[in-house]
Amino acid sequence: MYCGLDGVAGSLHDALKQASAAGGHHSTVALEKATTLAGSSHLPQLLRSLINDADAAENCARSSYLHPLGFHKLMLINAAPVFELRLHVWWPDTPQGVDHVHDHRFAFASAVVRGGYNMQIFQTDPAGLPMHEYREMISPDRGWLLRPVGPARLGQLTSVSLKPGASYALAAKALHRVDVTPGELCITLLLRTDDSAGLTTRVFAEPGQDVPSSIPIKEMSGESYQEQLVALLSELTR
Numbered sequence: 001m002y003c004g005l006d007g008v009a010g011s012l013h014d015a016l017k018q019a020s021a022a023g024g025h026h027s028t029v030a031l032e033k034a035t036t037l038a039g040s041s042h043l044p045q046l047l048r049s050l051i052n053d054a055d056a057a058e059n060c061a062r063s064s065y066l067h068p069l070g071f072h073k074l075m076l077i078n079a080a081p082v083f084e085l086r087l088h089v090w091w092p093d094t095p096q097g098v099d100h101v102h103d104h105r106f107a108f109a110s111a112v113v114r115g116g117y118n119m120q121i122f123q124t125d126p127a128g129l130p131m132h133e134y135r136e137m138i139s140p141d142r143g144w145l146l147r148p149v150g151p152a153r154l155g156q157l158t159s160v161s162l163k164p165g166a167s168y169a170l171a172a173k174a175l176h177r178v179d180v181t182p183g184e185l186c187i188t189l190l191l192r193t194d195d196s197a198g199l200t201t202r203v204f205a206e207p208g209q210d211v212p213s214s215i216p217i218k219e220m221s222g223e224s225y226q227e228q229l230v231a232l233l234s235e236l237t238r
Contacts, residue, residue: 005049005056008042008085009077016083016193026193027169030083030109035167037085038111038189046076047233051226061225068144068215070096070180074228083193089232090115090186100211101131101154101177101204104170107194111167114235115186118161119168122175122204125155131204134211138199143216146203154204175202187232 012033019029037043050057063075063084070090077085088110090096101122122128133152137145154175162168170176172194180186205211 004045005053005077008037008046009079012077012083012085012191013079027107027109027171030107030191030193031167031169034109034111034189034191037191038113038167039165043113043189044233044236047229047236050076051229051233057226057229058222061220061222064220064225065217066094066220069099070094071186072220072228074220074225074232083191086190086192087113087232088186088188088190089228090180090184092183092185096180096182099177099179100209101175102136103173103175103202105172105198105201106192107170107172108190108192109167109169110188110190112162112164113187113189114164115180115184116161116163116166117178117180117186118159119176119178120159121157122154122177123157124175125153128153128155130207132207132209132211134203134205136201136203138217139214142214145214146211147213149202152204175204185235187235 015029015033016026019026037046050060060075060078063078064073064086067073067088071088072091072094074087074089075084076087077083079085101120131152131154133149134146135149136147139145203211
């Protein structure tokens, strides 16, 4: 049974390596690991390990920030390009961003730890809802850059309400959107794998939605990162 920072990192690395050696996809093992970590005592143990390891916490803080979509991305283990393990946290007092329909640069598995959200899955559809498409990339100096592509139409495939204990795996190019209830705490654990989808993502905004051409990345301070870990540990162990 793995526990703590080194134990979780080793377990994830071994499981993903074995999946690759067997010629299988990472999605099944990633979903299994994310679900297990999110619903057990391993997550509080991992948070305690980071709180007590100043160097590891400082390194993770450099890859943590407030995302434009309204959640705090808190890196827990950065083992890129093999995997990343992180928390996405929507704090009740943080202003929510507009969650546009989007895909990703990577495949991932996600599990709901606290709270929940509604998620919709989309596909391009000539008879679907009118949207504006953008191509997004990350610049080390300027943050997220969004270039207009043109009009598009999307059809909704499904909508699901996700609560604590729910988990799912999503392919890199799957189009989705999540809606978190304003004023409620939502915590999800995300295991990122398979960095093979390219350097850009597709973003779709409804007519009239504001889409800035660039959004700076504001790196989280080590102090803020530690404060959030302590608050999360308190939430998970009460």
